[in-house]
Structure formats: structure tokens, C-alpha cells
Amino acid sequence: MQLATAAARLRRDRAPRQAASPSRPAPTTTGHVFEVEDVSVRYGDFTAVRDVSLTIPRNEITALIGPSGCGKSTILRTLNRMNDLVDDASVQGTVRYNGEDIYAPDVDPVEVRRRIGMVFQKPNPFPKSIYDNVAFGPRLNGERDLDGLVEEALVRAALWDEVRTKLRSPALELSGGQQQRLCIARALATRPDVILMDEPASALDPIATHKIEDLMRSLRETCTVVVVTHNMQQASRVSDWTAFFSVDVDDEQGMRTGELVELDRTDAIFTEASDPRTEAYVTGRMG
Template identity: 50%
Template sequence: MKSKLVAEHLNLWFGSKQVLKNINIEFEENKVTALIGPSGCGKSTLLRSLNRMHDLYPEARIEGQIKLDGREIYQKDVEVTDLRKRVGMVFQKANPFPKSIYENITYGLKINNLLADKATVQKALEEAYIWEEVKDDLKKPATRLSGGQQQRLCIARAVALRPEIILMDEPCSALDPVSTLKIEELIHHLKKKYTIVIVTHNMQQAQRVADKTVFMYLGEIIEQGDTHQIFNNPQHETTRNYISGHFG
């Protein structure tokens, strides 16, 4: 299976504090990779390094490499806007723009000089399993949607740009069980077209949606592999303790 995105010997500091330590990982094309581990272990920091979100923080310092289709993304000649078009992001808390549902989808398309017509909007909303719920309300403010609908709208906004990879940072943490199930079904649907990396604190969710699971602890990858193997036959004692609920 082709690796779409690869991190090699990745280290990251915020000021003098090292947050990621010698990370080596490959994200396979059209697979879902879940990052699990206790709070503060570096999951979200790793996720955000994959599309250079840490560029926003002057105290962040990175060593090592992250390669997208073999090209190092931290090279000076890599346009960050182009990178983030290829590597989309869905955040923990739904963050629709204070605009209409329709404008939420077209905004990113316009600033990236992409076609922003109704057919494009409809396709994005269909891919995010929300078109049938909003098709008669496209001019209404996106903020009036329920939490689960807002999160699916944010996913639609991401897929409208036709990324190759979608990063999801605990996308269901603020949602009820029914909305969570819809997002999980959506993830299964989306991986046919996209490579997905999801940070989740919910180990049952990781088992339901992920092909591969990566367990992190204190900024390091302790164990990674097939999700079934990680949860049913972990090789490392720290992984066993975490999965069995003995810490974290």
C-alpha cells in the first residue's frame, strides 16, 4: 500500500520544551489512521505538524522531515496555502464561518480561485452527508445548525477544496452519540477518496473507524500497527496498560 504522507525522525519543541520525540510514521493512502494516547501526549501536536499549523507559533521549532508524496513540506519553496489545500483540517469544535451555509462552502473555493457554483456546493454537502438536511436552507446562517450538522458542514467545507488528506482533531468530542455515529459513517465513506488521520480520545471510536492505530505517550510513538492487533494483542506493556484503562 502506498504511503501518502511520511514523518521521519520528527522532533518538535515549543521554546525549550520538547513535545514530539523522534516520530517515525507512514500514513497510507485511502486508509484511516487513529492517533490515541492520554491528554498531553502529543497527538494533536503531531496532527498539526502535518499541514504546518505550527507556522503560526514563532516559538515552535521542528527538526526532521515530513514528506507528502515524497516532497518535504517544510522546504522554503512550499507554499503553505497550497499545502493546506492538499491537507485539509477539521477541528475539535465545529467552527463554521458567520455566513450562510452556501457561503461557508464557497468562501474557501473563491480564495483558492476554484469554481464556486451551486453544483460544487451540492457535491461537497452530499459528500459530507448533509445535503438532504440543508438543501432548502442554503441562505440561512450556518450557526443555526445543530452541533453535529455544523461539524459535517465543516467537513464539507474541507472536502470542497478536493484535498488529498483530511486531518481530524477529535471531531466528535463535543457531539452526542447520534451525531457521532453520523460522523463515523462519514469517515468510512470519505476514505474511499481521501487519506484520513484522526486524533481521538475515544478508544471505541478508534476501533470502529481506523485501519491503523498509533499509541503515543509523552511525545513518543510507543506502538503502531493494525488497529485489531493494537487493541487485541498489543506488544508493549505501556500500550496494554493504557488500553485496559490502568492509566490515561
């Protein structure tokens, strides 16, 4: 039950703050969904990523880019405590979600994951019907009368028109691109305010990728999107903000540790990066 109180506290926190600042401009700039401070993630003795501090602005799309092993996926997974599922993973530092420290001892990681949606690299629908896939999350929350929720989630995931007549068919009969949009619908069904996406289009063809990117942009109205991608064109096409990660190689010990180089407006990252490593990466001279 302590999770429920943590979650309730999150909600209580937000309302007064908005009320207290009536001069706040557009809702797209009501602060940050995530504030990450000095986060390092270790798997056993191996430090995957070190001393990352960044903020994720609300209702915008933030892309995490960088070469393999730079820790971008690891950082994404600290945002909803998915790293807890890895046996020897340990997270140091602070991650605040809507002002609440999600690594505080009284926070239940399951509750965190319930409130933050996640989409994975490979489409992973359950071997159930399309309807049951979308209804999975709401059912976990004990919600009944799900028809409306399922339709709404499928509409938002731009899949409704393709599946409205076959909601009871197996999800695995859909194409890869449709399966990924179904996974997005499944994540949207619990009405999260953040969707984390881990290379959501890397297993898809260009047309399906295009649809996912359109979908990401439309999600901005209601959600904050954090997307990991190794595809720089994709980052420049869809994201408002881009965080560039790099790998620090310690030749003596042979250790490769990821670190955040910079986070800036996407157009700035791609045209006038302040760090030479970023420029080298986005212009294709590295990585």
C-alpha cells in the same frame, strides 16, 4: 509562485510512479500519503513531542491515540504545517507528503494547507451562510461556478438532505453535529486527498458522533483520513491503523514529552499490542 511549482511537482511525481509499477495491487495500498521521519516539535524551550517516525497509508483511516500531552495533536498539526501559526513552534525532522518534503525551504505552508483538509475539535463554521461556508475554500483558489462543488461537498459530508432548502441560511443556526459535518463539507470542497481531524466528535452527542464516524468511513474511498481521538472505542470502531502515543515524564526536570510507542493495524493494537504501555492504555489500566 514557487508554491505552485511545488504543488505541480507533487502531482508530476505521483503519476509516473503509478505508471511505473503496473503490478501494484489495489489502489488502497498505493503506498503512503505521509512519511514522517524523526520529527520533534518544540514550543520555545519545551519539547512537546520527540523523534516520531510513522507512515500514513493512503485511502485508509489512521487514528492517533494516547493520553493528554502525548503530542498526538501536535503531530497531526505538523502534517499540514498548522504549527507554523504558533509563534515559537519549531519542527525538526522530515515530513513527506506524496513524496515531497513539506518543510523544504521552497514550499509555501499556505499551499500545503490548501491541499490538505482539516477539521477541528470544536465545530467552527464562519458566521456566513451554509453555502458561503462550503464555497470558502474553492473561492480562495479562484474557482467560479460553485453550485455543483457545494452540492457535491455537502452530499459527501452527509448533510445535503438536511440543508438543501436553506443553503442561504446562517450556518450558526445548525445544530452542533450539523455544524461539524458542515466543517467537513467545507474541508472537502477543495477536493483534498487527505483530511486531518482533531478530535472531531469530542464536542458532540452520541448520535452526532455516530454520524461523523459513518462519514469518516465513507470518506476512505477518495481520501486518506488521519484522526486524533482520546476515545479508544472510536479509534477501534473507525480506524484501520492506530498509532499509540505516550508521555515520557522526566521527574528531574519536570518535563513531559510525548513520543510514539507503536503504530500497527488497529485490531492488532487492541488485541495483541507489542508494547506493554499500549496494552495498559487500551485495556484501561493507564491514561
